[in-house]
Amino acid sequence: MKRKIRVGFTVLTIYNVIIYLIILAPIVAVLLASISPSEAPVFPPNGFTLKWYLYAIGNSLYMGAFGISLVLGILTALSATALGTLSALALVRYRFVGRDVLQAFFLSPLILPLVLIGVALLQFYSLVGIRASIFTLLVGHIIITAPYVVRLVSVGLAGFDRNLELAARNLGASAWETFRRITLPIIMTGVVAGAAFAFIVSFGDVTLTVFITSPKVVTLPVRIFAYLEIRYDTFIFALGSMMIVFAAIAMVIIERAVGLGRVFGIEPRGR
């Protein structure tokens, strides 16, 4: 009996190792394909070169798009986090007429297909006559990322003991001091998680962005997407690898700051 369980568990372990390898395979494939000297992409690589990276770094079109993606991601993370946190505070802390409707309204972009939000913004901008710029992209990205912040901060606020704030006020702290020294540190995990989600979603989005970009303001993922509709060569894998490395760096920063497990809500709070 014991032995049978052991065998079953070994089979399960082997199965899981295979699944995990498959999950990581496409990312490893992009990294390895990028060092191939041949122009036609091959896997496994048929040599070693960094020339595609130099080519990518020297290409102002793609580095410009990379810069736009980066600035847009940071601006989105900052504004969606600020606006979303304030709204979550109101939604969890106060009872007012229409609170449930408002909450559903703020979370609704999560259910709507991104394509619909994209075409709606495209038509709205062209109706009103707003030209595409980093700010028109920013507005779209705030709409699709703020719901994550609202939800994550709300979860953090729900388990919050309000007596801590009352005690601080009783001991002479001002409202602002209480917020900064008591409330903010406690909801910080949710806030940072929201910011991380907002950045990741904004930095990688194509489905919404493809509808509201203009030839002059294009993010890197959209540029790669458009490039692949016409050409397919090793250069594009070098660009892809740079995005992967960038994501890995972001991951390390988040891990150092709050712990990735907590960001994704899988580890107990008081780790």
Added chain:
Amino acid sequence: MPTRRRRLFLIPVFLVLPLLAIFLVFYLPPIAYTFIQSFYKFSPMKGIIKEWHLGNYGKFLTDSYYLGILWRTIWLSAVVALVCLVLGYPVAYYILHMAGRARGLLVLLILSPLLVTVVIRSLGWIILLAPTGPLNRAVMGLHITSKPLPILFQESGVIIGLAHIYFAFMVLSLISSLQRIDPSLPLAARNLGANTVQAFLRVTLPLSLPGVLAGSVLVFVLSVGSFVIPAMLGGGKVTVLTYLIYQQYIKFVNWPFGNAMAFILLVLASGIILLAGRWLERGKYSAVFQ
């Protein structure tokens, strides 16, 4: 006192105002305008004609070409949900049977590809599944087939790509449901004479059904709305609803028809969510949520 009460009432208003302003200008009106436009007429010569009719919806729902694409979108998404469920259940089960630290690490590994944009992950699949790629070379090297398997730019390639990106959502959903099962229940079944397999099939599996349903609905809805994977791994040959909408805006200019399709997409996605929600609340699993 009245002034103080009024001030208290104003606080939440000030807090939600910035986000509400953005939503009330750039979210609600565009969606409403899109909905209205979906009833307008269109002529290739004159452009958009502001006359109301139901023709855009009628055209989609009566033409077998469009219905075929709708049907393909539905069944592709259903297959993706099923693949994620079948492959993901043992993973969720395994993760839960790990000790704390290893468990956190395994969940992180499952989630880590989410940090990389879907364009790059599709790129990885393109090179892995290509006719000269490692998968086909392995298959042909083992003399399983003589010709490369038609995966890339076919429905099977799209299914693989979608299952890969939404796998994590299914596993997380299953974990949260499996976690809620009292561990003494399968143990009790074992004590009463059931073997491991019986205890799993008769106790653990039925109790995890809410997670199964929630995860399947989530993956289905995400797949129905996905655009990048069908576009890239379908190579323009596997047309799904989102790709059709994209074409309508980029290549043709019949926006009213594109709008009607975007709302059909919305009805499809939200309809499934509502149906599943009903079933979860009313059905025999309602007890699990109380």
